[in-house]
Amino acid sequence: MKRAGAREDAGLRTPWLALSGFLLPALVMYAAFTAYPVARTFWNAFHKVLPNGNETWVGFANLRAILNNDPTFWKAVGNTLAWALVSPVLEVSLGLLLALALYARIPFARFFRIAWFTPVLISYVVVGILWMWIYNYDWGVANELLRLVGLDAWTRPWLGNPATALPALIFVTTWMWTGFNMVVLLAALSSLPSEVLEAAELDNCGWGRKLWFVIVPLVRPTILNLIVLSFIGKMKIFDLVWITTHGGPLWSTETVSTYVYKRAFDWSTFDLGYPSAIAAIWFVFVLAGVLILTSLLRSRERLEF
Amino acid sequence: MIRSPVRTLAASVAVSLLALVTSASAVAQTKLTLWSHWADQDSKVAFVTDAVKRFEAKHPGVKVEITWYQKPQLYAALKTALRAHQAPDIFYAENDQTEYIDNGFLYDLSKDLNWSAIEPWAKQAWTFGKGTYGFPLEAWTVELYYNRDLMNKIGVTLPENGELSQAAFLDMVKKAKAAGITPIVQGVGDRPYPGAFLVHEPLLRKLGKADYMKLLKGELSWKDPRVIETLNYVKQIVDAGALPKAYTSIKMGEAHYYFHTNPGGLTFPMGSFYPSRAFNAPDKGGEPPNFPLGLMSFPAMDGGKCNNCKTLAAGGSFVVNAASKNPKLAVALLNEMATPEMGARWVKETLVQTGIKTDMSAIKGEHADYFKRLADASRGIDYFVGLPSQILQGQPKEVFAQVMNTAFPAGLLSVKDATDQMEAAMKAASK
Numbered sequence: 001m002k003r004a005g006a007r008e009d010a011g012l013r014t015p016w017l018a019l020s021g022f023l024l025p026a027l028v029m030y031a032a033f034t035a036y037p038v039a040r041t042f043w044n045a046f047h048k049v050l051p052n053g054n055e056t057w058v059g060f061a062n063l064r065a066i067l068n069n070d071p072t073f074w075k076a077v078g079n080t081l082a083w084a085l086v087s088p089v090l091e092v093s094l095g096l097l098l099a100l101a102l103y104a105r106i107p108f109a110r111f112f113r114i115a116w117f118t119p120v121l122i123s124y125v126v127v128g129i130l131w132m133w134i135y136n137y138d139w140g141v142a143n144e145l146l147r148l149v150g151l152d153a154w155t156r157p158w159l160g161n162p163a164t165a166l167p168a169l170i171f172v173t174t175w176m177w178t179g180f181n182m183v184v185l186l187a188a189l190s191s192l193p194s195e196v197l198e199a200a201e202l203d204n205c206g207w208g209r210k211l212w213f214v215i216v217p218l219v220r221p222t223i224l225n226l227i228v229l230s231f232i233g234k235m236k237i238f239d240l241v242w243i244t245t246h247g248g249p250l251w252s253t254e255t256v257s258t259y260v261y262k263r264a265f266d267w268s269t270f271d272l273g274y275p276s277a278i279a280a281i282w283f284v285f286v287l288a289g290v291l292i293l294t295s296l297l298r299s300r301e302r303l304e305f
Numbered sequence: 306m307i308r309s310p311v312r313t314l315a316a317s318v319a320v321s322l323l324a325l326v327t328s329a330s331a332v333a334q335t336k337l338t339l340w341s342h343w344a345d346q347d348s349k350v351a352f353v354t355d356a357v358k359r360f361e362a363k364h365p366g367v368k369v370e371i372t373w374y375q376k377p378q379l380y381a382a383l384k385t386a387l388r389a390h391q392a393p394d395i396f397y398a399e400n401d402q403t404e405y406i407d408n409g410f411l412y413d414l415s416k417d418l419n420w421s422a423i424e425p426w427a428k429q430a431w432t433f434g435k436g437t438y439g440f441p442l443e444a445w446t447v448e449l450y451y452n453r454d455l456m457n458k459i460g461v462t463l464p465e466n467g468e469l470s471q472a473a474f475l476d477m478v479k480k481a482k483a484a485g486i487t488p489i490v491q492g493v494g495d496r497p498y499p500g501a502f503l504v505h506e507p508l509l510r511k512l513g514k515a516d517y518m519k520l521l522k523g524e525l526s527w528k529d530p531r532v533i534e535t536l537n538y539v540k541q542i543v544d545a546g547a548l549p550k551a552y553t554s555i556k557m558g559e560a561h562y563y564f565h566t567n568p569g570g571l572t573f574p575m576g577s578f579y580p581s582r583a584f585n586a587p588d589k590g591g592e593p594p595n596f597p598l599g600l601m602s603f604p605a606m607d608g609g610k611c612n613n614c615k616t617l618a619a620g621g622s623f624v625v626n627a628a629s630k631n632p633k634l635a636v637a638l639l640n641e642m643a644t645p646e647m648g649a650r651w652v653k654e655t656l657v658q659t660g661i662k663t664d665m666s667a668i669k670g671e672h673a674d675y676f677k678r679l680a681d682a683s684r685g686i687d688y689f690v691g692l693p694s695q696i697l698q699g700q701p702k703e704v705f706a707q708v709m710n711t712a713f714p715a716g717l718l719s720v721k722d723a724t725d726q727m728e729a730a731m732k733a734a735s736k
Contacts, residue, residue, distance in 0.1 A: 050408060051387060051388045051408050051410075052408070052409070054408075069733065072700075072703070135554075136554065137549075137550045137551035137554075138549070138550070138551055138568075157550055157551050157552075157553060157554060159553070159554050160550075160551065160552065160553030160554050160715065161553075162712075248553065248711055249553050249707070249711050249712055249715065249717060250707050250708070250711070250712045250717060250718070251707060262703070264384075265384055266380075267699060267702075268401065268402060268403055268404045268698050268699070268702070269404050270384065270387075270388070270404050270407075270408050
């Protein structure tokens, strides 16, 4: 019996060797391309990092300089936060509306699904060039349409005016990502239990009430995930700004990512400590933002049906 | 005795391999690497490539490998390559990139380059401390081009020296605007400096070279009455609608096309590298045939200390990597370009000035007339070497680009706001 038990223990023992063999490559990749760069960025943040191994401990000097003496950093933070707070609301609510339209089987639903999703497939570089043409003051589609309907007074250099540049770019990302949210929410709507919706209809629940009290609570986890994804995406936006405005005019579209890049590669210095400090501060901002969002938006009640 | 075929075969292979290795050693090559900007500028590519071929012919066993980039990508690649000790032997640089010198990345060319063929001001532009670090192949001045036909159309006659007074220049702007012509074409969509020509040339003329340099070094306040007076004048020009509405987004190539082709403009402040685009065929972005190109001066400032001053900039240059294994060979390649003959060839083929001693009025060929007019316009000129974007560093440079290059000429800032921002940036940098 004892011998049989021992044999059973031997059969149930965790095969650590095999596990390590399978996990090791992924762990090595993760360590090399994710964990080490993040750790190194935090390390750089507390040093002046010059070439040829010339690295000097500066303590919190970089962080103090950024937080106390860098107006451009705060301008970039303001722009990025504005983008990250406005965009998710626009993208997810518009995505939900479009998903509901497709769910309700509007005419030409298949065409609209492709049309609304297509912008998601275009790279930021192409989108940036495209919208620079659309926003061109002299011959861009936006101003030409305004002139056509007699609204000449509304024409502006959309990307050349500090008051309109950021909203113009927010519009672009909304145009680009609403389709993605639409597709995900459509999938969520399609997987809703039909008996719940039928029960609502039997109770003479109007469309608006059905949407607000039945559908939205059921797809709330999906909505939360999309909001968090959109928030994270806008907190690190770089490509669109770099192609269109380079952070101008007057830093009105400067984001933290573009500012980090400029400090690391555009300024006449090899010091990586300062831009690393900005990146480290922003990492904490983004993490805090995600935790706050998740905490605020998660459902406190279990849905029973 | 019958020989083993296997042994014979093995012996043959061994002998062949030995011959191969020996012959390979005999032609073992020294490789020099060169990274440069100008990837899309055929004439400059051709010039450098030809210089490389001449160098290789004179140095058998030396092979030069050139990689062409656009400027922003080159700078980003160099920043990482230099850190990783993988930078090329020779690379393109401009003289505002003092970080290369500060970190010991550049070889001192003081003793080895053929400086007798280089203009003294061009050598000075690359001299920092006791060393001189760059070969200033490209140079350019800030010019004010104009359309002669449109100038006639609005009824303005330029004086012999092409220089209007402040009042007359402003009047010219207003007349052009009233005639539906864009008075001053410019665009800052992809460059941090051309918009500021309208600001720094009048400032240079008003202040004179010494005080202008003090202004850029933070030793003269941006609130100085002469600075305010000059910027107030520039604001009048801006408020008269001088610049295109799409000023902040028009790119440099688009600005050229706007000026000479569609929709057309009266004047175009631009570096004297204007011909490198404009003298190409129209289908490659060049001027239409027989375009009535004129050269004038920026306005003479009232009470200006140096109304014959003009900004001269060292442009694209080549530097040698201090870590190069073959620095003398690298300098020899640069010396292949640093001759008066190559200087004249550079001007004739690229249509851009050079830091090499060259008599521009002696340039022959299709565009000889243009170079003669440029040489005439340069007579009696007192040059100030360096753009603000080359002299300013750090935060002041960034603020200058956003404020004086972009926002102020675009009419987005008042003189007070613009000077407040510059003053704050200079003070912060001086701490």
